Amino acid sequence: MKILHCSDLHLGRKVSGSIYSQYFKARYEDYFSSFRAMVDFAISKNIDMVIISGDIFDKKDLSPDSLERAEDIFKCLKDASIKVIAIEGNHDRLFDFENSSWLDYLKDKNYMIILRPSIKNGKVFFEPWDGKTGGMVEIDGVKFYGIGYQGINFPEYIESLGQILDADDRNIVVIHAGVSDQQTLIMPGFVELKDFSPLDGKCLYIASGHAHQKHIYALEKSKIFIPGAPEYWDLSESGEKGFFIYDTNDGSVDFFESKRRLKIEKTIKLETGNADEFKHAFSKMIEEKPVETNCIYMVNVGIPFGTFLDININEFENEIENMGALKGKITVRQLSDRARIDDKDYIDLYDIENSIVSKDEKFGKHSGSVVEAIDALKKITLQEDAFKIIDDLFNKITE
Numbered sequence: 272m273k274i275l276h277c278s279d280l281h282l283g284r285k286v287s288g289s290i291y292s293q294y295f296k297a298r299y300e301d302y303f304s305s306f307r308a309m310v311d312f313a314i315s316k317n318i319d320m321v322i323i324s325g326d327i328f329d330k331k332d333l334s335p336d337s338l339e340r341a342e343d344i345f346k347c348l349k350d351a352s353i354k355v356i357a358i359e360g361n362h363d364r365l366f367d368f369e370n371s372s373w374l375d376y377l378k379d380k381n382y383m384i385i386l387r388p389s390i391k392n393g394k395v396f397f398e399p400w401d402g403k404t405g406g407m408v409e410i411d412g413v414k415f416y417g418i419g420y421q422g423i424n425f426p427e428y429i430e431s432l433g434q435i436l437d438a439d440d441r442n443i444v445v446i447h448a449g450v451s452d453q454q455t456l457i458m459p460g461f462v463e464l465k466d467f468s469p470l471d472g473k474c475l476y477i478a479s480g481h482a483h484q485k486h487i488y489a490l491e492k493s494k495i496f497i498p499g500a501p502e503y504w505d506l507s508e509s510g511e512k513g514f515f516i517y518d519t520n521d522g523s524v525d526f527f528e529s530k531r532r533l534k535i536e537k538t539i540k541l542e543t544g545n546a547d548e549f550k551h552a553f554s555k556m557i558e559e560k561p562v563e564t565n566c567i568y569m570v571n572v573g574i575p576f577g578t579f580l581d582i583n584i585n586e587f588e589n590e591i592e593n594m595g596a597l598k599g600k601i602t603v604r605q606l607s608d609r610a611r612i613d614d615k616d617y618i619d620l621y622d623i624e625n626s627i628v629s630k631d632e633k634f635g636k637h638s639g640s641v642v643e644a645i646d647a648l649k650k651i652t653l654q655e656d657a658f659k660i661i662d663d664l665f666n667k668i669t670e
Contacts, residue, residue, distance in 0.1 A: 272411050275313045277514040277529075278324035278447070278480030279500035280306050281362065283337030285329075294598050297565070301532050302329070303340050305502040308530035309514055310344055314351045318516070320410070321353055323383075324480030325360025325420060325447030326500075333373050345382035354410065355383035359419035360447040360480060361460055384408055386417025386445065388428060395431035413475070413519055418446040420481075422459055426466045433469020441519065442474045449482035450495060464488055467495060476517050476524070484510030485526065494524075501529035506567060506600060509536075532597070533566040540606070544578040553587060562594035570599075573606040 286298045313321055328337070348355055363374055378385045388406040389396045397406035397416050407416050416436075418428045425448050436442055451461040460481045470477060472492035483500040499512040513529040537560055539552045549572070562568050568591045574580050584601045591599025 272319045272413065272519045273317070274320045274322055274443075274476075274517045274519065275309065275318045275514055276322045276324065276476075276478045276496060276517060277306075277309055277498050277501060278478075279326040279360065279483055279504070280323065281326055281329040281500060281502070281504050282306060282341050283329050283333055284504065297597055298532070302502050303344065305529050305531050307344050307347075309501065310347050312527070313353055314347065316516075318353055321348060321355045322415075322443075322445055322478050323355065323357040324445055324478050324498075325358050326362045326480065327357060327360070328373060329362055329504075331363060331372055338373060338376070342377065342380070342382070345377060345380075349382055356386060356408065356415050356417070356445060357383045358386055358417040358445050358447055361420040361422075364420045378403075386415065387419060388417070388431075395428055397432060397435065411519075413441045413443055416442065416444045418444070418448070420447045420460060425460075425462045429462075429466055430469050433473065436470065436473040438473045440473075443476045443478060444470055444474050445478045447480045449479070449497065450486065450488050464490070464495075467493075475519060475522070478515075478517075483508050484512060496524065498526070499529075502531045503534060503567075506534070506569060506598075533563060534569065535560060535563065535566050536569040536571065538571045538573065540573040541580070542575070544574045544580040546581045549580060549582055557594070562591055562596045562599075564595040565597045566595075567598045567600070568596040570601045572601060572603045574603060576605045578605070 280302065282302050284299070284302050286295060288295050310321075312318075328341070345355065357374065359372070359374060363372060374383070374385050377383050384400060386400070386406055386408065387404065389398055389404075399405050400408035407414055409415070416432055418425070418432065421428050425446075429446075432444065447460070449458075449461040450467075451458070451463050467477070467488075467490060470493060471490040474493045477493060477495040479495050479497045482497050483504055484497075485499040486495075486497040488495040488497075496515050496517075498514045499510065500508070501512055501514065503512075511526070511528065512531065513527050516525045516527065517523070537556050539549070539556060541548050541552065553570075556570070570587075570591075572580065580603050584603070588599040588601055
């Protein structure tokens with residue numbers, strides 16, 4: 272069986288800005304176009320199944336247009352007899368007081384199977400799929416288990432699943448969890464690699480998501496595959512993005528880059544904030560890397576810390592767009608003496624906040640933890656995760 276594994280489609284995403292702008296309309300289309308290209312690939316390569324590891328939609332509340340476009344694409348898979356197994360991501364996630372989501376609508380139309388664990392008496396169960404609900408489904412001798420977004424509770428769900436998995440079975444786990452590193456350790460939805468150890472040696476393939484760039488993490492015997500979001504959810508995203516093709520017969524895994532909006536990113540490092548210096552560097556940059564039609568052209572400008580770039584940024588962004596770019600974006604960053612803009616070692620909001628907190632008599636020695644917690648709280652909406660972040664911060668401060 273050949274399986275296409277993708278994640279974080281974010282269909283229906285609406286970027287900031289005027290809804291009447293060409294940029295807004297084009298970017299709205301991009302997410303559907305990227306997914307459709309993957310579906311066309313699946314059909315052309317006789318793929319048997321598509322796994323989507325969460326965040327099919329960008330929001331739980333959909334416009335009729337977004338639902339209609341998504342349904343049209345899923346219908347192509349259904350017409351080609353390609354099965355779809357999906358789980359909920361944090362953008363799709365149901366809350367306890369909600370009975371169903373738009374994923375249930377697609378399920379009821381027989382476009383997909385949605386795997387959800389159940390909770391009984393405080394314990395996690397993966398009941399067999401009965402045609403409507405279930406946390407496990409067996410297809411062609413392979414057992415698929417799903418764990419949608421669980422926030423801070425992922426380790427508990429993974430541990431529960433590990434206890435029931437039989438290493439002699441052909442198991443595939445689908446989960447919407449990123450693997451943490453130093454930057455993402457405190458972020459909701461990311462768990463440490465060691466938390467996946469209950470699954471090690473018991474899975475043919477662990478299909479994960481949540482992180483927006485490609486990652487492959489190795490346990491002792493099993494691997495975790497994250498394909499990344501196929502289209503840029505945020506323009507600052509980098510790294511590879513696409514989908515995996517996994518063959519259950521020979522165990523091969525191949526990665527394919529997704530079709531997405533062309534993004535050109537260049538850097539300019541200035542010795543001063545002088546306008547003439549910038550104009551010269553800007554002209555040279557455009558000459559070396561011309562604007563391509565309908566691309567996103569991003570310029571990261573580094574200036575010495577404590578200086579000011581004396582230009583009208585909008586004027587130069589408009590100039591980029593007049594050259595044919597869909598979007599021109601210039602970001603100015605103040606560099607420390609040892610900073611290099613190409614590896615993004617610059618004075619940013621984190622450094623500023625850290626500098627301020629470090630001067631506080633009570634919290635100064637915990638400035639790093641405080642700023643990380645502030646940043647994480649800015650980015651989340653789930654109350655349970657907010658409490659966890661605050662609790663972790665309190666523990667660090669009171670150590």
